[in-house]
Amino acid sequence: MDTIPKLVDCNLFATKQAARFVTQLYERHLAAVNVTSSQVTIFAVIDNLPGITMTELAKAVVMDRTSLVRAIQPLNRDGYVLQKSEPGSKKITLYLSKSGTQKYRDALPHWDAAQKEYEAMIGEERARMLRHELMAITQR
DSSP, X not given: OOOSOOGGGOHHHHHHHHHHHHHHHHHHHHGGGTOOHHHHHHHHHHHHSTTEEHHHHHHHTXXXXXXXXXXXXXXXXXXXXXXXXXXXXOOEEEEEOHHHHHXXXXXXXHHHHHHHHHHHHXXXXXXXXXXXXXXXXXXX
């Protein structure tokens, strides 16, 4: 009996391979406005939920807090994301600045172009089905 796993049977390999492929597609489009796909995701969540806490954002983007802090640092430095905290509280809330909102708006047409290229490649209905299935995994 062969107990050595084959890559074609590995869920992790298939998922990571697909994730890298899709990420590269979006990164190619977003490079025109000098943002990464991770940054656009962070912008989108904060734009939809202004005042979100770091803990809530980490959960929403399925990232550990340490990695999220590293991802947000350049956005803070460039003035796109503002952090607020109440005196004496460790709770940090996040907001997009005016320049952050503009950077997000500038990225949206490029995100849309990536979205359209992806859907043209695999089919709109299949993309919708895959999106729902993948989101279901993280919504447990």
